[in-house]
Amino acid sequence: MQSLYTHTKAAPDAGGTKERIQQVALELFVLHGYEKTSLREIADRLGITKAALYYHYASKQELLKSVTQPLIDEFETMVHADPPPEELLRSYIDLLYRHRAVFQLVANDHSSLAAAELVERSVQLRRDVVRQLAGPDPRPADYVRAAAAFGAISQGFMVARRAEPAADPALPDLEAAAEAAAGLPGPADYPDGAELARILLDAALAVLHSGTGSRGVPGA
Amino acid sequence: MQSLYTHTKAAPDAGGTKERIQQVALELFVLHGYEKTSLREIADRLGITKAALYYHYASKQELLKSVTQPLIDEFETMVHADPPPEELLRSYIDLLYRHRAVFQLVANDHSSLAAAELVERSVQLRRDVVRQLAGPDPRPADYVRAAAAFGAISQGFMVARRAEPAADPALPDLEAAAEAAAGLPGPADYPDGAELARILLDAALAVLHSGTGSRGVPGA
DNA sequence: GTCTATAGGTTGATAGAC
DNA sequence: GTCTATCAACCTATAGAC
Structure with a gap:
């Protein structure tokens, strides 16, 4: 579960056309949103034409789906697997890191989720996560805390994400976009991935336990 | 600061055409996103034509701006005003409640923020909020915790928002949208506004203090 | 204050040559 | 696999009558 810096993905520059299309598409989808990104824009960036895109993907929607599928499937x-709360939180942080670009897309662009026909699945997933985090026999307030803990990780991660030591070479412009979206002091001032994961985990656990009399959190 | 249930807005049914346009536009923007909502759709819903809309608003963008302005201005x-962290958190929760529909729009629809030319201002605002929450002489980890606390409230609120005793009559369909977006047990199971505010405040404070040795949080 | 009619532009997608 | 050429559909916005 310490794969925070070990990409299991294929080689970064496996220059197949389909993969290059996915990379550029993801980049532009994150930058301008799915709806506002035209196939012409993607094609121009790749130095090909729209018609060529259609040889590889039957539609714009299918292209989007191919990009978002890995994140949602793994999630x-x-x-x-129904892990206990703390392990679930750890896995989630790790998941966010490995799929950070796609996460940035679906978390910020409502329309992309809808276009990928992922609304139902993601709603169901969030419901399941909140249920698991709320613990057995939860009171209403426990649901709220579970949702808040989930949000603390998601948002905290997104804002501090620039802390990574090196940008993924496959996603050059995303870092600039993240910088614009985050708007915080320079990347050098941020904790590295491992420390970031620990901070976010502690924060989320603190939220979950913020309703109990003893607010102490066992050191993770 | 306890205005969680006291709307200071004008009468709910001040049926001026401009206001009715704003209400319907907000509703549809939240439901389908800004880009995907056409002026024809808004006009049809109001029983008027697109051209009539242009009598009241010079452009689609100006209509959007008029809807988002109150939230961002107040924020x-x-x-x-540079209040201390805890007061800032309280004010923020209250702000979210009073502008919940607009918040749902700008928080979920990336393109609406951009179209309203609010990206820079909102980035700057988040930066300021995080700075204030991080406290004086912050370490890098304090920034992350500040961002996580901010996210805990935002996300926690959005998920649990359905807890309201009665839907705003001006926004009938929003509740259905929220229900779909939240995907959690029935509204009756949720704390009311006042308790929700307390839970979220406690959660955010727990995050802020999750890095200190003594994780106790003074009862709010 | 609202209407009809239309200008002017962009988009996703297809057909067929090479 | 990529190209040129083209289509129908849809959009924002404007002009001018009532």
Whole structure:
């Protein structure tokens, strides 16, 4: 579960056209949103034409789906394994890191989730996560705290994400976009990935326990 | 600061055409996103034509701006008053409640923020909020915790928002949208506004203090 | 204050040559 | 696999009648 810096993905520059299309598309989708990104824009950036895109992907929607699928699939697998709260939180942080670009897309661009026909699945997933975090026999307030803990990680991660030591070479412009979106002091001032994960985990656990009399949190 | 249930806005049904346009536009913007909502759709829902809309608003963008302005203006005023962290958190929760529909729009629809030319201001605001929450002489980790606390409230609120005793009559369909977006047990199971505010405040404070040795939080 | 009609532009997608 | 050429659909916005 310490894969915070070990990409299991294929080689970064496996220059297949389909993969290059996915990379550029993801980049532009994050930058301008799915709806506002035209196929012409993607094609121009790749030095090909729109028609060529259609040779590889039957539609704009299918291209989007191919980009978002890995994140949602893995998220689903993770949640359905039904791990205890703390392990779930750890796995989630790790998941966010490995799929950070796609996460930035679906978290910020409502329309992309809808276009990928992922609204239902993601709603169901969030519901399951909140249920698991709320613990057994939860009171209403426990649901709220579970949602807040989930949000603390998601938002905290997104804002501090620039802390990474090196930008993924496959996603050059994303770092600039993240910088604009985050708007905080320079990257050098931030904790590295491992420390970031620990901070976010502690924060989320603090939220979960913020309703109990003893607010102490066992050191993770 | 306890105005969680006291709307200071004008009468809910001040049926001026401009206001009715704003209400319907907000509703549809939240539901389908800014870009995907056409002026024809708004006009049809109001029983008028697109051209009539242009009599009241010079452009689609200006209509959007008129809808988002109150939230961002008030947020800015609040942050620039430079209150201490706990008061800032309280004010923020209250702000979210009073402008919940607009918040749902700008928080979920990346393109609406951009179209309203609010990206820079909101980035600056988040930066200021995080700075204030991080406290004096902050370490890098304090920034992350500040961002996580901010996120805990925002996300926690959005998920649990359905707890309101009665839906704003001006926004009938929003509740259905929120229900779909939240995907949690029935509204009746949720704390009311006052308790929700307390839970979220406690959660955010717990995050802020999750890095200190003594993790106790003074009862709010 | 609202209407009809239309200008002017962009988009996603297809057909067929090479 | 990539190209040129083209289509229908949709959009924002404007002009001018009532």
